[in-house]
Ligand SMILES: Cc1ncc(C[n+]2csc(CCOP(=O)(O)OP(=O)(O)O)c2C)c(N)n1
């Protein structure tokens with residue numbers, strides 16, 4: 245492997261600094277040697293990836309960082325976290341699944357995090373930390389406090405789309421981000437040459453950003469290279485790729501039989517061991533063997549004590565299983581019903597715009613990002629004018645949904661309140677990891693340490709031949725993920741009140757608009773109108789049958805109810821307004837009176853939210869039911885293009901009316 249020229253200014257380090265570098269590497273080495281033993285003894289229950297042999301890269305990379313600078317790490321992240329300042333005891337405790345661990349025993353080796361120390365998480369998903377780092381860097385850039393962010397990743401990660409999207413975004417926005425690759429020659433069992441067609445240096449060139457190569461087994465060379473890079477990035481140079489050439493001595497994971505590499509190769513790298521290289525330097529600078537031995541002994545004693553202390557700690561109580569999934573929400577009283585027209589009439593699209601404007605004005609931590617939401621004003625004109633009003637807090641992004649949602653995750657962890665836009669609900673397919681594995685799980689996996697006040701706005705809607713990839717109602721997919729909140733308003737006033745509540749909510753919220761409702765008019769509420777998440781509402785009282793619905797289908801349900809009134813059937817319509825949290829109280833109360841329930845949604849019927857509602861009502865209101873629960877939804881096919889097919893697929897007021905008649909007749 246060729247190590248390209250170091251471009252930094254190397255300054256002589258003082259003996260005390262050289263010793264401190266050595267101490268940090270000894271801590272990492274000693275920590276992981278003990279973890280290997282604890283793992284074999286089953287005291288560490290989950291699998292571990294050790295970075296033994298790579299200590300210099302971690303210590304050198306973090307050497308010039310301030311505590312307010314952030315890092316994101318990888319599945320092989322113990323070294324990064326220790327180098328950034330984490331105490332070994334807290335991490336031993338986490339690996340040993342103790343309640344006092346860094347993540348309260350909810351994360352384990354692959355998820356170590358301490359956002360207060362700027363450690364925005366090791367990550368079990370290859371490359372997922374890089375968009376998150378771009379988000380933390382966006383927060384730093386917006387705050388203008390000179391902080392930088394380092395995204396650690398392995399040589400396998402640049403094959404991931406998340407890498408490309410995040411690096412491109414960082415380059416376009418000139419973010420204070422250092423992309424630190426630990427090139428250890430292998431991605432799992434595969435040599436790097438089988439993973440990437442071009443070297444990382446060439447790829448950095450493709451993004452128009454600087455690449456710095458460094459000997460990752462030499463802590464001083466790495467620290468010096470990073471010092472130069474950090475200075476430039478702090479000063480506003482934009483992102484830089486640093487590639488540290490190194491080698492891992494252990495298998496990909498503990499217990500890896502390592503059939504893919506020659507033991508001689510491992511031995512040859514041991515001759516260039518980071519600790520040996522640095523020890524020679526210590527001796528050359530006049531530090532005696534006894535002093536080095538003393539350091540080694542004191543680190544070993546400290547680590548042994550930490551293991552013993554961690555052993556004595558408590559495991560999490562099973563009764564706390566549900567903790568950290570959803571943060572307590574701010575409480576708002578249910579607002580009085582919106583005065584009919586006193587304050588004028590507005591459209592749903594105005595409601596979106598106005599809620600964003602009010603929240604941007606109220607809280608400097610709120611910002612918007614998405615495709616064409618800035619200069620473009622959003623493809624539906626929803627954010628028009630906000631860029632002029634709020635400048636850099638309203639940003640256009642590249643067409644990179646993983647980077648868009650990931651930057652929201654990282655900025656939310658940094659304490660901001662990002663509102664990012666995914667243009668169409670169907671596009672979840674290209675950024676699902678950031679929602680499923682990052683936004684939804686990080687608060688839990690970090691034992692509540694990760695802030696996640698993120699709002700993802702998106703929209704859907706069928707009936708205008710938008711075809712299979714621009715129509716679908718996918719809320720059930722999202723509501724199935726513990727940790728995510730899912731909001732689906734039906735009226736302009738609710739859109740306004742619920743969007744404001746979503747932005748103020750400390751949990752990740754997916755706010756799903758229906759684009760066929762954008763032009764719908766309704767009474768404008770007072771500016772301070774806000775609706776708590778998880779409050780279903782009876783929008784039309786009735787006595788014979790209950791229909792519960794959400795989003796545009798609420799209006800179809802009301803229309804069906806009106807038409808049945810002339811037939812002498814009295815229908816109660818309930819609007820869920822939020823799918824998660826799901827407030828079924830008004831539904832139970834209603835079914836207790838009507839004894840009949842229909843659930844109507846635009847999503848396909850199988851495994852839709854109707855299944856969940858039906859199961860819960862069947863259990864909790866079984867003795868009130870006089871008829872089987874019915875469901876109306878789309879047919880189980882992708883949304884079709886031809887209007888003749890789409891009409892057959894899409895449920896509407898006639899289908900709802902027919903089902904209500906059937907139920908009323910039982
Ligand atoms: C998205 C994803 N795909 C696959 C894996 C399984 N996996 C974990 S680590 C790894 C190899 C990563 O190699 P590299 O980036 O070079 O990091 P290293 O292990 O060498 O530190 C793979 C394939 C994963 N965790 N996430």
Ligand SMILES: [Mg+2]
Nearest residue numbers: 398399430431
């Ligand atoms: Mg690797």
